[in-house]
Amino acid sequence: MEGELTYLRRFRQLREILHLRDPQFGLLLVLPAAILLFGLMVVPLVYSFSLSLIHWDLTDPAAGRSFVGLSNFVDALRNPSFQNSVKVTATYSVGAVSVELIFGILLAVLLKSRRNRATALLRTLLLTSAMLTPIVAGIIWRWIYAGDYGVLNYMLRAWLGVRSPPMWLARPETAMIGLIIVDAWVNTPFCMLILLAGMQMIPDDLYEAAAIDGASATRSFFWITLPLLRRAIAIVLLVRSMDAFRVFDSIFALTMGGPANSTETVVFYTYKVGFRYWHMGLGAAMSTIIFFIIFILSLVYIRVLHE
Amino acid sequence: MTTWFDGGTELQVTRLRGIIKYRRGAESLFIYMFLAFAAVAFLFPIYWLVLSSFKPVVDMFRIPPYWTVRSIHVQNYREAFVVRPFFRYMLNSGIVATCSTAISTTVGAVAAYGIAKYRFRGSERLFLAILALRMVPVISVTIPFFLILKRVQLIDTLAGLILIYVPFQIPLAVWLMHSFFSEVPPELEDAAKVDGCSRVGAFLRIALPIAMPGIAVTAIFIFISAWNEFFLALIMTSEAAKTMPVGLAGLITGWEVIWGPLFAGSVVYTLPLLLLSSFLQRYVARGFLGGGVKG
Numbered sequence: 001m002e003g004e005l006t007y008l009r010r011f012r013q014l015r016e017i018l019h020l021r022d023p024q025f026g027l028l029l030v031l032p033a034a035i036l037l038f039g040l041m042v043v044p045l046v047y048s049f050s051l052s053l054i055h056w057d058l059t060d061p062a063a064g065r066s067f068v069g070l071s072n073f074v075d076a077l078r079n080p081s082f083q084n085s086v087k088v089t090a091t092y093s094v095g096a097v098s099v100e101l102i103f104g105i106l107l108a109v110l111l112k113s114r115r116n117r118a119t120a121l122l123r124t125l126l127l128t129s130a131m132l133t134p135i136v137a138g139i140i141w142r143w144i145y146a147g148d149y150g151v152l153n154y155m156l157r158a159w160l161g162v163r164s165p166p167m168w169l170a171r172p173e174t175a176m177i178g179l180i181i182v183d184a185w186v187n188t189p190f191c192m193l194i195l196l197a198g199m200q201m202i203p204d205d206l207y208e209a210a211a212i213d214g215a216s217a218t219r220s221f222f223w224i225t226l227p228l229l230r231r232a233i234a235i236v237l238l239v240r241s242m243d244a245f246r247v248f249d250s251i252f253a254l255t256m257g258g259p260a261n262s263t264e265t266v267v268f269y270t271y272k273v274g275f276r277y278w279h280m281g282l283g284a285a286m287s288t289i290i291f292f293i294i295f296i297l298s299l300v301y302i303r304v305l306h307e
Numbered sequence: 308m309t310t311w312f313d314g315g316t317e318l319q320v321t322r323l324r325g326i327i328k329y330r331r332g333a334e335s336l337f338i339y340m341f342l343a344f345a346a347v348a349f350l351f352p353i354y355w356l357v358l359s360s361f362k363p364v365v366d367m368f369r370i371p372p373y374w375t376v377r378s379i380h381v382q383n384y385r386e387a388f389v390v391r392p393f394f395r396y397m398l399n400s401g402i403v404a405t406c407s408t409a410i411s412t413t414v415g416a417v418a419a420y421g422i423a424k425y426r427f428r429g430s431e432r433l434f435l436a437i438l439a440l441r442m443v444p445v446i447s448v449t450i451p452f453f454l455i456l457k458r459v460q461l462i463d464t465l466a467g468l469i470l471i472y473v474p475f476q477i478p479l480a481v482w483l484m485h486s487f488f489s490e491v492p493p494e495l496e497d498a499a500k501v502d503g504c505s506r507v508g509a510f511l512r513i514a515l516p517i518a519m520p521g522i523a524v525t526a527i528f529i530f531i532s533a534w535n536e537f538f539l540a541l542i543m544t545s546e547a548a549k550t551m552p553v554g555l556a557g558l559i560t561g562w563e564v565i566w567g568p569l570f571a572g573s574v575v576y577t578l579p580l581l582l583l584s585s586f587l588q589r590y591v592a593r594g595f596l597g598g599g600v601k602g
Contacts, residue, residue: 025506026425030433033418033477040474041440044451051450107345110338118339124585125346128353131584133535135552136573140352142559143359143566149368151355158371185349246444249537252556267446274450275542284450291447298442 045291051284058278065281072285082286084261085269091176092265093244096183100240101233103184104191109221111192112199123196130189138253141182145169145254172262175255179263182250187243191236198232199225231304238301242294266290353577360384360570367566384575387568396554397576402465403540403550404533407472412526414473415480416488416518420510422481423488424496434485441478445538456543463545471539476529483528487521488514527583534580551576 020028052072056065076082107126111119129137144152147167156165166174202225210220226233248267251257257264257272264272270290274283359367363380366373387393422434452471453462461467495517496509504512515522537552544553555572558565 022425022506023427026421026427026430029421029425030418030430033414033437033481034433036414037437037440037474037477040470041443041448044448044455045443047451047455048447051454107342110342113338114335119342122342122346126342126349127584128581129349131580132353132577133537133552133573133580135535135537135556136356136577139555139559139569139573140356142564143570144352144355149370151372154370154372185352189349242442246446248446249552252537252541253559267444270446271538271542275453280450280454287444287447287450290444294442294444298439 048284048291049288051281052288054281054284056280058280068281072282073289076282076286076289081261081264081269082266085264085266088176088261088263089245089265089267092179092183092247092263093241095176095180096187096244097237097240099180099184100188100191101236103188104195104236105229105233107188107192108196108199109225111196123192126192127189129185130187132186134186134249135253137182137186138250141178141185141250142169142254145178169255170259172259175259175263179250179254182254183244183247186250187240191240194236195229195232198229202228231307234304235301238297238304242297242301245290245294245297356570357574359566360574364567383567383571387571388575391568393551393554393568393572393575396549396551396572399465399548400534400550400552400576403468403472403548404530406465407469407476407533408526408530410469411473411476411480411529412484412522415477415525416484416515416522417510418477419481419484420488420514423485423491424493424514434481437478437481439478440474441482443475445475449539449542452539453542462543463548465548468540468543468548468550471543472533472536476533479532480525480529483525484518484522487518487525490521491517524587527586531580531583531587 053067053069054065055063055068055072057063111123132140144150145168147153147170150168152168153165156162168174168178206224206228207220210224215223245265246267247265248271251263251265251268255263257268266286267290270283270286273279273286358374358376360383361376361379361381362373363382366377366380418437422430456462456467456471459467461470491514496504496513499509499513500506535552536550537556540550540553541556544550549557551572555569555576558569558572
């Protein structure tokens with residue numbers, strides 16, 4: 001009994017001593033998150049930067065580690081495979097984002113034109129493909145694309161009379177198209193959602209006024225909807241570009257970078273360098289380059305978001 | 308459209324109305340048909356997956372393919388979950404996702420509350436710094452993660468995976484929950500404090516219950532991202548801590564693809580996702596457009 005009272009008094013005394021004022025209390029609340037983030041994100045990031053300045057090949061322990069300054073970066077940028085991967089990534093991003101933006105706008109316009117339970121249901125249905133695990137999406141389409149027994153080629157042959165439909169994932173040209181289709185399938189619903197929300201922010205009076213002045217639906221689309229959607233479109237472009245830049249799961253499930261490295265994106269190639277060839281330093285340098293590209297895109301995104 | 312009660316013109320107006328109704332009807336037809344076609348196109352691959360998961364191997368490769376279920380074969384499911392260790396993979400995924408979500412949601416909620424309710428020097432900067440960390444691409448920290456986990460012998464452990472998921476989840480958690488805590492009226496907390504409630508008490512008894520729906524949504528979001536994570540799990544696990552996405556990808560080897568369990572595993576793994584994401588749709592656009600949209 002006595003002992004417990006002492007503990008209580010000591011505890012109260014401690015609280016008196018530590019009497020935190022409001023700002024300090026707020027800081028204390030943020031501290032756990034800040035510490036975790038610092039230790040588990042900032043420190044590894046800095047470690048990555050430092051690794052990019054070293055030559056370190058895990059498959060060659062005898063060579064050990066040696067400081068090489070910026071030569072990893074030079075090697076990376078001069079490396080034809082890396083250059084190819086940048087080209088591949090750019091093609092993929094541009095292709096995927098264009099398709100998603102166009103179809104996203106199209107679907108959003110259609111959904112906006114009729115607000116009822118049917119379109120609400122259709123919207124929910126259209127969002128299903130965005131809910132999947134990316135690797136599962138890749139698996140689904142690998143099965144669809146399978147050359148001889150894939151259902152896509154069956155449909156092309158039997159329903160559309162295409163005599164020799166392509167072996168999608170086996171040829172470089174069609175593999176990229178195939179990947180873009182998968183990306184569009186997964187991400188168009190997301191774009192549609194953003195653009196639809198953006199369209200819903202446009203007041204109806206503008207359209208009514210235009211209609212009274214004799215504007216057709218097409219004109220009001222191009223002269224009212226699109227200009228007022230600038231911000232939403234910019235957001236879609238930036239977010240999708242950043243994501244397309246980071247794509248990995250679909251590549252892994254569908255092509256593993258092939259055929260003939262035609263779908264080897266920057267992230268995939270860096271993965272190979274770091275975790276197949278085990279070049280720690282070079283891999284770190286490549287991942288740093290990727291970091292800066294994404295960093296720049298994010299700065300633009302934040303600027304647009306806060307306009 | 309105005310109505311003119313002039314004998315002759317009225318007739319014309321009615322006819323004009325008829326034409327407009329007809330045009331709007333045809334327009335509606337086109338819209339609904341296009342949307343329905345799009346819905347079918349988007350849903351068909353999922354249907355195809357589920358359908359294929361119930362086909363025996365012979366039926367899978369049949370041309371012309373079977374478009375509907377002939378009979379429910381559970382062979383693929385048995386092969387995946389009884390014969391092969393996909394039940395364990397799924398359990399691993401569940402544990403990692405749950406634990407990492409619990410940690411980041413808790414830590415994030417407390418931090419978001421601190422930033423939302425207590426202005427201290429540098430709180431704005433700290434908030435932006437936390438948000439900025441969201442932009443770090445996974446690949447840029449993967450090599451350090453690998454080397455660090457290897458050093459502390461946490462490769463191929465669930466704990467190791469949880470540990471590296473958390474730093475990616477916290478910024479998202481703080482970002483989402485900050486807006487929810489901001490919406491808690493400060494008057495309520497002030498009233499409670501006047502009545503003798505401590506600051507911690509105000510958080511636990513006032514702010515938390517009010518913000519709970521938002522916290523739940525955040526937790527679901529984070530859980531889903533952990534559930535779907537592939538890259539880090541691929542690199543950091545081997546067999547013991549292998550998660551489902553990695554396990555599924557493992558059925559695609561260089562020589563052959565083992566389709567049966569691949570389909571079955573994919574279907575089962577997707578079910579919880581469809582359940583959870585039906586809660587979420589409303590909130591996605593709001594977050595990305597900066598909170599300017601209602602519902």
